Amino acid sequence: MRNRVCRALVAGAAAVSMLAVAVSSADAHSLNLKESASMHKVGGKGFTINESGNVSGSIKGKMSLTITVSGLTHVTARLTVYPSGGGSINGTASGSYRVAGAVAHFSGTANLKGGSGKYKKASGSGLKFSGVVHRGSDAVSVSVSGNFSY
Amino acid sequence: MNACIRSVRSIRGVWAVLGTLAICGCLPGAAAAANTASLHASFSPDRLGAGTTIAFGFELGTTENVPPPPLVKAVIRMPAGMNYTTTTLGLAICEPGALQAKGAAGCPTNSRLGTGSAFVEVPFGKESGHELPEIQAFMGPPHNGNLVVLFYANGQEPVFAQLVFSGELVPSTGAFGANLDTSIPLIPSVPNGPPVSIVKVETTIGPGKLVYTKHVKGRLVHFHPLGISVPSRCPKGGFPFSAEFQFLGGSTAQASATVPCPPPVKHVKHRRHR
Numbered sequence: 055m056r057n058r059v060c061r062a063l064v065a066g067a068a069a070v071s072m073l074a075v076a077v078s079s080a081d082a083h084s085l086n087l088k089e090s091a092s093m094h095k096v097g098g099k100g101f102t103i104n105e106s107g108n109v110s111g112s113i114k115g116k117m118s119l120t121i122t123v124s125g126l127t128h129v130t131a132r133l134t135v136y137p138s139g140g141g142s143i144n145g146t147a148s149g150s151y152r153v154a155g156a157v158a159h160f161s162g163t164a165n166l167k168g169g170s171g172k173y174k175k176a177s178g179s180g181l182k183f184s185g186v187v188h189r190g191s192d193a194v195s196v197s198v199s200g201n202f203s204y
Numbered sequence: 205m206n207a208c209i210r211s212v213r214s215i216r217g218v219w220a221v222l223g224t225l226a227i228c229g230c231l232p233g234a235a236a237a238a239n240t241a242s243l244h245a246s247f248s249p250d251r252l253g254a255g256t257t258i259a260f261g262f263e264l265g266t267t268e269n270v271p272p273p274p275l276v277k278a279v280i281r282m283p284a285g286m287n288y289t290t291t292t293l294g295l296a297i298c299e300p301g302a303l304q305a306k307g308a309a310g311c312p313t314n315s316r317l318g319t320g321s322a323f324v325e326v327p328f329g330k331e332s333g334h335e336l337p338e339i340q341a342f343m344g345p346p347h348n349g350n351l352v353v354l355f356y357a358n359g360q361e362p363v364f365a366q367l368v369f370s371g372e373l374v375p376s377t378g379a380f381g382a383n384l385d386t387s388i389p390l391i392p393s394v395p396n397g398p399p400v401s402i403v404k405v406e407t408t409i410g411p412g413k414l415v416y417t418k419h420v421k422g423r424l425v426h427f428h429p430l431g432i433s434v435p436s437r438c439p440k441g442g443f444p445f446s447a448e449f450q451f452l453g454g455s456t457a458q459a460s461a462t463v464p465c466p467p468p469v470k471h472v473k474h475r476r477h478r
Contacts, residue, residue, distance in 0.1 A: 126288055190292060
């Protein structure tokens with residue numbers, strides 16, 4: 055009798071966990087991002103430039119970007135994408151930075167983590183991050199590409 | 205050494221030999237005299253966080269009061285915290301080939317970074333020194349991701365030299381944020397002649413009196429570029445600069461300088477009038 059109860063409990067638990075996995079995989083989305091944005095300077099201080107602009111690609115919406123140049127050749131960035139459908143996706147990036155006349159090129163990797171709305175579990179690492187700073191105006195063109203899930 | 209110079213002066217047709225002699229110790233400063241160097245630097249304007257023109261200069265000599273050997277390398281170390289991000293200096297790139305072929309006219313206006321001059325000693329005659337009145341600095345093509353400063357020296361008489369040489373701004377650590385590593389070619393005193401000794405250099409990197417151009421709605425507009433910014437905080441004792449010089453034959457000299465911390469900005473209290 056006790057064995058039957060035990061087997062029933064185990065079977066029930068397995069069923070529940072399979073259901074949970076099914077629900078979880080139904081909720082999780084993965085996306086191959088290929089975003090690009092043209093941005094303009096909205097502020098900044100010292101080694102930091104704050105940018106804002108429209109983003110297009112797999113997700114359309116707006117994007118804010120804070121770029122900080124450290125040393126002469128290294129850049130870090132914080133970015134937030136605001137998809138037009140609502141919510142937001144947060145990310146950080148780092149890479150190299152080099153000035154070449156009227157422009158400065160940067161490239162490296164970005165990690166996306168968290169956000170709001172349906173993107174609150176956004177996650178992606180090692181995405182490709184690159185762009186150009188137009189030094190005369192501080193306008194920035196930036197692209198982010200790679201896989202992420204939410 | 206005087207005997208050496210006298211004998212050399214008697215065979216002016218073999219100037220090229222002197223390059224070799226310089227290495228073996230016949231030319232000024234190459235004997236037992238120790239090399240000496242002094243460095244000075246300043247910011248204009250001298251305000252924390254402000255875009256500025258960096259002026260620096262150095263003098264080279266020897267303990268025997270004779271000119272030093274020809275300079276072949278200079279490393280100028282800049283203080284940490286200088287902001288190269290917001291400067292709009294060097295919005296165009298000057299190609300070394302164009303600079304060599306056409307002089308300063310071969311480079312875009314927006315590639316100009318600064319100006320300067322140099323004094324050199326020729327290894328013969330009684331003249332005390334000659335000025336290379338025109339040294340100009342331009343933004344060159346980047347190398348290994350680093351900023352490159354191209355220097356153009358235009359000497360006509362008696363030192364005939366149109367020289368292009370480059371300095372690479374290399375990231376540094378500690379009290380210094382970047383090193384301007386400059387290799388200096390041997391400057392011939394006369395065509396195919398022995399190299400001169402650089403004894404003094406004054407130069408600026410910054411907007412100073414530079415005027416750039418840009419097109420705004422189809423019109424050509426002149427503007428002053430923004431300079432490299434002075435750090436927003438001054439380290440105790442001031443902003444450190446240092447320099448290391450390497451001469452033909454391998455001898456060296458070091459010098460350092462400090463730009464004092466600027467006085468704090470006085471905030472004027474505005475009284476409210478009723």
